[in-house]
Amino acid sequence: MFKKIGGFLKKRWYLVLILIIGTGLYLNQQKTAQAKKEKETRYTVERRDIKETLSLAGEIQADEHVILRFQTSGKLAWVGVKEGDTVKKYQTIANLDQREVKKKLQKSLLTYAQTRNSFDQTGDDNQRVGDQPINDVGDKMKRLLENAQYGLDSSVLDVELTNLAIEYSNLFTPISGVVTRVDSKYAGVNITPSQAEFEIINPETVYFSFTADQIEIIKLSEGMSATISLDSYPDETPNGTISYISYVPKAGETGTVYEGKLKLSNADITKYRFGMTGDANFTLSEKKNVVVVLDKFTKSEGDNRYVTRLKDGKEEKVFIKTGLEEDGYLEVLSGLKAGDTVINVQK
Numbered sequence: 145m146f147k148k149i150g151g152f153l154k155k156r157w158y159l160v161l162i163l164i165i166g167t168g169l170y171l172n173q174q175k176t177a178q179a180k181k182e183k184e185t186r187y188t189v190e191r192r193d194i195k196e197t198l199s200l201a202g203e204i205q206a207d208e209h210v211i212l213r214f215q216t217s218g219k220l221a222w223v224g225v226k227e228g229d230t231v232k233k234y235q236t237i238a239n240l241d242q243r244e245v246k247k248k249l250q251k252s253l254l255t256y257a258q259t260r261n262s263f264d265q266t267g268d269d270n271q272r273v274g275d276q277p278i279n280d281v282g283d284k285m286k287r288l289l290e291n292a293q294y295g296l297d298s299s300v301l302d303v304e305l306t307n308l309a310i311e312y313s314n315l316f317t318p319i320s321g322v323v324t325r326v327d328s329k330y331a332g333v334n335i336t337p338s339q340a341e342f343e344i345i346n347p348e349t350v351y352f353s354f355t356a357d358q359i360e361i362i363k364l365s366e367g368m369s370a371t372i373s374l375d376s377y378p379d380e381t382p383n384g385t386i387s388y389i390s391y392v393p394k395a396g397e398t399g400t401v402y403e404g405k406l407k408l409s410n411a412d413i414t415k416y417r418f419g420m421t422g423d424a425n426f427t428l429s430e431k432k433n434v435v436v437v438l439d440k441f442t443k444s445e446g447d448n449r450y451v452t453r454l455k456d457g458k459e460e461k462v463f464i465k466t467g468l469e470e471d472g473y474l475e476v477l478s479g480l481k482a483g484d485t486v487i488n489v490q491k
Contacts, residue, residue: 202354208346
């Protein structure tokens with residue numbers, strides 16, 4: 145019997161212990177919830193650094209960027225570059241089969257030689273006959289000489305056009321840079337101009353292109369600095385300086401937006417690819433150790449802003465003047481001082 149009573153008391157002790165622990169946990173949760181509630185509904189005005197920032201989306205572009213193609217169709221005879229190759233300005237990168245145009249040049253040169261001989265002969269004949277009025281021979285010889293001159297000029301043009309055709313069958317790059325695209329990699333195929341494009345970018349001229357609307361653009365000026373965060377390199381923040389802001393809106397955009405260019409100053413330009421996207425982050429203004437208040441503790445009344453301050457246990461409505469804004473914090477120019485307590489009154 146004593147064993148039964150002892151077991152019963154032991155069970156009751158466990159229940160009491162569990163009850164005490166549960167009550168303690170509940171009270172602690174209530175205390176934490178109350179503290180959290182007070183934190184959400186009360187705020188002590190403080191001092192901190194604050195700055196006004198502007199973030200604008202953009203992408204990597206380059207000033208020297210060309211897409212090269214042949215002027216005419218033909219058989220691709222030689223391709224001298226591949227993707228990733230570095231090329232120099234005016235370097236030949238590919239050419240078409242020149243056998244046909246070279247034959248045409250030879251033919252044009254022969255025609256020119258023949259026309260030249262005819263022209264010289266007509267000139268000699270005209271010099272011998274002179275301006276004799278008999279049967280208008282002199283006038284006829286003049287016309288023959290003129291026609292010979294026209295034929296000679298035409299022959300010269302044929303030679304020059306054929307020579308141009310040979311020149312156009314060679315594809316030159318007008319810039320130095322890196323070959324980023326080669327559509328036709330192998331010689332021996334017939335191509336049209338659009339089927340054999342070569343893209344070249346000069347990495348030394350890479351910049352970050354951003355767009356800003358008409359409200360944002362007036363806050364920027366050439367020479368301003370920014371940090372750039374690229375989606376491809378989230379842990380890197382290269383710096384840039386505004387080198388250009390357009391005077392007219394960018395074509396093809398919805399709304400009135402303007403283009404700006406950031407010249408990269410401390411970036412490894414060899415790894416940044418054309419078209420990589422990201423954001424340019426500008427610091428428009430910055431102030432140190434100023435009085436701030438959380439924006440969610442402020443309310444508006446017309447054009448004015450006010451807070452509810454708790455002073456000596458009483459609530460009072462205080463109008464404030466604000467300045468910079470950053471991440472939900474507002475600079476307080478007048479109306480509050482550091483240490484004041486404001487509350488969020490729910491209406």
